Amino acid sequence: MVDLSxxxxxxxxxxxxxxxxxxxxxSSAAMAKIASSEAGGVLAKSATIASQTGNDQPRTWxxxxxxxxxxxxxxxxxGIDYYIDPKTIAETMGDGTKPYMVxxxxxTLKDNLQMFQKITDAVENNSAKIAxxxxxxxxxxxxxxxxxxxxxxxxxxxxxxxxxxxxxxxxPLFPLGLKLPPYFDRPHFEAVAAILNKYKHVLSYTASIxxxxxxxxxxxxxxxxxxxxxxxxxxxSGPAVKYTALANVRELRGLLDSSIDIxxxxxxxxxxxxxxxxxxxxxxxxxxxCHWTEGPGCFDRICNELRDIMKxxxxxxxxxxxxxxxxxxxxxxxxxREIRIAKKxxxxxxxxxxxxxxxxxxxxxxxxxxxxxxxxxxxGIVSL
Numbered sequence: 001m002v003d004l005s006x007x008x009x010x011x012x013x014x015x016x017x018x019x020x021x022x023x024x025x026x027s028s029a030a031m032a033k034i035a036s037s038e039a040g041g042v043l044a045k046s047a048t049i050a051s052q053t054g055n056d057q058p059r060t061w062x063x064x065x066x067x068x069x070x071x072x073x074x075x076x077x078x079g080i081d082y083y084i085d086p087k088t089i090a091e092t093m094g095d096g097t098k099p100y101m102v103x104x105x106x107x108t109l110k111d112n113l114q115m116f117q118k119i120t121d122a123v124e125n126n127s128a129k130i131a132x133x134x135x136x137x138x139x140x141x142x143x144x145x146x147x148x149x150x151x152x153x154x155x156x157x158x159x160x161x162x163x164x165x166x167x168x169x170x171x172p173l174f175p176l177g178l179k180l181p182p183y184f185d186r187p188h189f190e191a192v193a194a195i196l197n198k199y200k201h202v203l204s205y206t207a208s209i210x211x212x213x214x215x216x217x218x219x220x221x222x223x224x225x226x227x228x229x230x231x232x233x234x235x236x237s238g239p240a241v242k243y244t245a246l247a248n249v250r251e252l253r254g255l256l257d258s259s260i261d262i263x264x265x266x267x268x269x270x271x272x273x274x275x276x277x278x279x280x281x282x283x284x285x286x287x288x289x290c291h292w293t294e295g296p297g298c299f300d301r302i303c304n305e306l307r308d309i310m311k312x313x314x315x316x317x318x319x320x321x322x323x324x325x326x327x328x329x330x331x332x333x334x335x336x337r338e339i340r341i342a343k344k345x346x347x348x349x350x351x352x353x354x355x356x357x358x359x360x361x362x363x364x365x366x367x368x369x370x371x372x373x374x375x376x377x378x379x380g381i382v383s384l
Contacts, residue, residue, distance in 0.1 A: 002307045003317045006040070008261050008284045009175035009204035011099045011131050013040030015303050016284045016318055017274055020207075020265050021046045021103035021134065021179070023292030026077060028091035034291075039299040040284065041098050044083040046105040046136045046179075049114060051079035055229035061217050062293065063238075069289045070217050072227050072234035075105055075139060080115045084122040089129055099131030103179070105139050109158055113165065120167040123174065132174055132204070135162070138181035140213030140235045147213055149181040152191050159195060163202040175204035177263070182209040182244050183251070193255035205261035207286060208248040211235025238289040242267025246280050253281030253323060269298070271305025281323035 006016040018039040024030045025045040034042050054076030061070040082088055083102050093100050102119060106112035112135065122128035137149040137158065148154045167173040178196070183189050196203055215236035217226040225232020245266025253262055264282030268274055269290040277285045290298045315321050326332060 001316065002310045004040075004303055004306060006284050006318050008041075008263065009132055009177065011041070011175065013284060014038075014098065015040040015299075016278065017299055017302050017306070018284065018286060019043055019291050019299070020286035020288030021136070022071075022073075022288050024296070028088045031092040032094065033296040034299070035093050035096055035098060037296045037299040038303040039098070039296070041101060041131070042092060043101045043134060043286070044092075044103055045077045046075055046103040046139065047077050047080040047083050047115065048075055048104075048106060049080060049111050051082070052076060057228065059227055059229050059234070061226040061234070063217075066293070067238060068215075068217075068236060068240040069238040069292070070215055070227060070234040070236055071211070072229040074229065080104065080118055084119055084128050084130060086122075086126055086128050093129070100129055101132040101134060101177075102130050103134040103136055105136035105179075107145060109161060112158070113161060116162065116165055116167060120165075120173060130174060132177060134177040134179055134207060136179040136210070138179045138210035140181070140211060147181050149192070149210075150188075152195060155192065156195050159199045159202070163199050168202045172202060172204075176202055177205040177207055178203060179207045179210055180248075180252075182212050182241070182248055182266070184244075186251070189248075189251045189255055193252060196260065197255075197257045200257045200259050203260055205263055205283070206252060206256070207263040207265050208252055209241065209245045209266045211237045212241050212244065237266070239267045239269060242273060242276075246276060249277060249282050250280040250325065268302070269294075271302050271307070271309050274302055274306050275309050275321075278318060278322050279325045281325075283322070 004015040004017070006013050015038050018041040019025060019034050021043045022045065024034070025043065031042050031044060052075065055072050055074035059072045059074065063069065089100050104112060104115045106115055116133070119130060119133055123130055137155065138147060140147050148158065162168065162176070168176065180192070183192065196206065213235055214233045216232050216234070218224070219226045227234050245264060249262055249264045256262065261283040262281060263284050263286055264277030264280065265286040265288065267289070268277060268285050268287050274285045287298060287302065310316070313321070
């Protein structure tokens with residue numbers, strides 16, 4: 001029996017795979033489909049103080065081979081009051097016990113502090129079943145707004161102000177997560193980790209990574225950007241960013257305090273991708289672009305693929321391999337090469353049964369026709 005459950009920020013998730021905030025999370029109807037899948041929890045759309053429609057269309061683009069996607073949505077959402085309303089939560093979760101989590105991404109620090117107060121009031125006064133709050137410091141697609149996660153002075157200021165809120169002092173009312181942008185240089189990893197470790201009494205997890213900002217896709221036929229907003233500049237996601245995401249999870253796991261969990265995000269579209277992210281030290285994984293293009297059925301498929309990999313390797317639970325990435329070795333490379341070659345040989349040696357059956361039926365039909373002609377000639381029906 002393979003167990004995919006995990007404990008994230010003290011919360012029990014029945015599976016370690018759930019959705020990233022963004023695609024297909026804007027309404028309770030959309031989120032209910034996630035809740036009814038094998039996803040281990042539901043994370044709502046990143047909310048602002050008031051509802052907003054986002055950037056002009058077209059603001060999304062998918063490469064034909066599925067390797068990359070771009071979006072410059074500009075945080076379209078129904079506003080924080082909608083996502084913390086007990087009615088919305090009930091419509092989303094039904095009678096289920098999975099955690100429902102809220103994401104916020106205010107245009108200013110003041111907005112974020114105000115939303116934390118709204119969430120606090122909803123939990124304390126309206127008994128809203130909000131399991132955790134994820135603060136997005138990584139959105140690259142709001143016109144005129146910088147990515148806070150790259151400004152370490154701002155991160156320090158945000159964490160200082162947030163940690164002083166009554167909902168986090170003396171004891172957090174709910175777990176706090178931070179959505180981070182991708183980092184590319186060791187000093188940047190060290191700088192952000194040093195800040196976050198100072199607030200380990202408040203911070204429960206980080207989600208790494210958000211999209212890679214300021215990517216550009218060109219429509220070569222029209223000789224213009226594929227996306228209208230922001231001159232075509234947008235956040236890059238999909239399989240193309242998986243390797244950057246793996247590196248961020250691996251680096252941060254080695255630098256953050258062990259009490260701070262990491263959620264791996266970026267380019268996950270298979271059980272293999274999820275396995276790799278967990279191997280690098282993630283406690284859970286979020287799926288964004290694949291959920292966007294495939295729909296909520298992706299959670300069932302990815303979970304089943306992850307189970308198959310774990311069975312093949314003899315693992316019964318996530319902790320058997322989580323964070324246990326091995327150093328490169330000649331022995332490991334040789335074993336990998338041997339298994340890959342064996343699988344390739346097995347694949348080339350298989351017979352397509354359907355094709356074989358079709359060929360046999362065709363041969364039988366030709367033989368029957370030939371015999372019929374011979375018999376007809378013998379009995380003088382036709383002359384050859």
